[in-house]
Amino acid sequence: MPEQEEWEREFDHRWANSAEHKEPSARARMLAARWKENPPDPAPFRADPGPVPRRSSWVSTAVVLGCVAVVIVLLGYAQMRSSY
Template sequence: MAQQDDEEREFDLRWADQAEHKEPSARARMLAARWKENPPDPAPFRADPGPVAPRRSPWLSTALVMGCVAAVILLLGYIQTRSGTR
């Protein structure tokens, strides 16, 4: 029974979370060692985005969609009149 208590204590996560000192992850240790020799360049928290292409007018998109809808309506009307006369 003492062995079972030892296993429970070993894998008790609450006990581990209450530890005063926590070892950093392997990645954190690797980056710390790398940056000690060659520190990274300073960068702002949110870097400025690159140049942005000018946006087209929303009316241009609306006119294009309405033109396509009108063309489809005219095409369907033309097909209907051609098939109705025969």
């Protein structure tokens, strides 16, 4: 059991979370150093995406109808093969 107690002591998350000072991650330190010299431009929380090219509705209709036609042909072929 002493081995389990050592493990619990080593990975005591409550003790780690209650620390008064928490060191920032390496990425946070790197960004802070970079932004000190060259601060980023202000941006909204979720920037609007650029204009999305609108696909015409006939292309979507043609794709759907083509898929339906292929399914009908395949079902007809399968039914014809099974009747022999």
